[in-house]
Amino acid sequence: MWKKFRPKQDENVKNSISSNDLLKKNLNENVAQIKEHLGNASDLVIRFIKHKDDPCAFAVVHIDGISNVQDINEHIIEPLLTCKAALSTRSIKEDLEQTITISNIKVKNTLSDILSEIVFGNTAILIHGDTTVLIYDTKEFQSRGITEPTTQTVIRGPKDAFTESLRTNTSLVRARVQSPNLRLESMKIGEVTQTPVEIMYIKNIAQESIVNEVRQRLQKIKIDGILESAYIESFIKDEKHSPFPTVQNTERPDVVVGNLLEGRVAIFIAGTPYVLIVPVTFTQFFQSPEDYYQNQYIGSFLRILRLGAFFLALYAPGLYVAMITHHQALVPTVLLVSIAAQREAVPFPAVIEAFIMEMTFEVLREAGIRMPRAVGPALSIVGALILGQAAVQAGFVSAAMVIIVSITAIASFALPNYNIGVTARILRFLFLIIASYAGLYGVLIASLIIGMHMCGLRSFGEPYLAPFAPFRLNEQKDALFHFSIHSLVNRPSPANKKNEVRMRKIEEGDSSEK
Structure with a gap:
């Protein structure tokens, strides 16, 4: 069993209302308790209903703003005003259940349960002389309509996204x-x-x-x-x-x-x-729903492209600093002379130069997110161009470093999942520091350590690097590459083994005529 880290949680958090706080038979006392526990809230609506010459009385309780007032008036208040007097409390409750046309009905008898239902938007009907309350589903929370996805867009595929409801x-x-x-x-x-x-x-x-x-x-x-x-x-x-x-x-x-x-x-x-x-698994963060909506060759190419973009965003600045600082012999002579000429006027070491540019771009990225939507993209693009050009002309950084940082930033934007992009951004600085001290050897050792860490990761018992570690041949069709839909006969390992086949394999020459 895998080891789980759990934060210490406060065991002293208790509800101020006892679950054994049963209702009284007196309607006014029950209503007073509800008012007391809700602090006599300004949006608490309580309506008393009593027929002439009828000893039985009702109280309809709900919260304004989170309950459907139209349903309450049409399906609860109106039936209560028109229903006839009954001989006993039991017959009154049965009459209400038959008269009120809202389908979802619950019966509660504790104050804590009733308060939970009321603050959730439901309506409570209290009956004088009865210790139980009828709860009707009338909740109606305001929410925005269904729109297109904002963080996971596709060219081909459904355009609807989840909301807050x-x-x-x-x-x-x-x-x-x-x-x-x-x-x-x-x-x-x-x-x-x-x-x-x-x-x-x-x-x-x-x-x-x-x-x-x-x-x-x-x-x-x-x-x-x-x-x-x-x-x-x-x-x-x-x-x-x-x-x-x-x-x-x-x-x-x-x-x-x-x-x-x-x-x-x-x-x-x-x-x-x-x-x-x-x-x-790790490979899921490089998969886009669009992979399944287009040609298998295009889907496979894009997946490999995204994985390459991840490693480029992760390693590019570190490898550049390592080769410029410790392994100049690996750089072609013509390119090395060009880079040396660019860095001649730069007063900082390569690692400081990289840090300045990386942090500047991260600040621009964050500013672009926080700015209004109409201004944010312009700020990121114009800011990067102006600052990059000004920094090169002022001699703070070299043109080669601007190119490396720009490529790194573009590669991070190619990742379909935001969380894995943040991971690449964080680890990029780690590789940058290690490369400045230990060169390519340090980058290799750090990569091995991170690889071992990933091999030990689990997600609810599923190996994080599956289907590569452990290697599962049947699942390679939808991992790094994307085979055609009709070849994905079996479900991946998280599925129940008794139902792992999800389609009948199409044999060559097999056709169905209608």
Whole structure:
């Protein structure tokens, strides 16, 4: 079993409301308790309803802004105003269940459960003389509409992306997987925020051991609030201190569906458009959904191109500094003379020169992200051109270094996953420092250490470097290269071995006539 690092979590975070706090039979006392625990909030709506000459009274309680007021007025208030008096409390409750036309009904009898439902947008109906409450699903959170992906764009393929609405996100997946085997399990994480979290997988395709591990790790999270999927990711990932991502996040529904069909598990979190996928391997971060929507040769070429861009973004500055500082004999004479002439007026060593340019570009990149969308791209491009040209003319850096840093930056932009790009940016500085002291030997040793670290990484039990370490011949068709769709007969290793075949292999000459 792999070792997991877990942050110490506060066990003293407790709900101020006891789960045994049962309701009273007096309607006014119950309403007063709700007001007290919600701090008499200004958006708390309480409406009392009582028929003339009828001893029974009702109280309709909901939160304004997160509940559908139209549904409450049409399907709850109006039936309550028109329903006839009953002989007993039991017959009143049965009459309400038959009269109110909202389908999703729950019965609660503790104050903590009722408050949880109210703050979640549902409506509670309290009945005088009854210790139970009817809960109706009336939640309606404001959210933006479905738009195109902003971080994972493609030329060919679906153009819809997840939103901050949990139910909208799950519906986008269900629209693509119309199977009764699609499972969805819900829970709430966050002692204060009570953030809804849902696990999605396909029964008989996903391994039960992986689903159980995901479920257990989520249940162990004890924190006051969850604001984004990164909170969940930091708790459930295997190696807390590794620079390599072991949990994938995506805003594309088709990416989630593709991973579900391969036996992986998706984690949806309310309030964020990014869905987590586990387990993952290193090669997944170089795959784009567009690879499956076009010719196999183009897809394979682009995957190799992305992997080459990763290594270029990782090694280019370090290798340049190593060869200029320690291994000039490896540089062609004509090129070496040209570089020496450029560096003649530069007052800094090559490593300092590289650091200045790399940090300048990182600042420009960060400024471009934080600036308004209309200004950000112009700032990055114009800033890089002006500063680069000015730095060369002033003699602070050489033209060769500007070229190296520019190539490195462009290569990092070619990566389809943002997290793996950040990994390359961080490790680039490590190789830069080592190359300045130990040259190519230091770069080689550092590469071996990182390689051994990657071999030891696991993502929910799945080897991080699979299908290369360990080597799996059947999975090579969709790893570094992308074979045609009809040749991908078997699912990858995360899938259930009892259901690893996902299509009938097409034999040569086999055809079906309609």
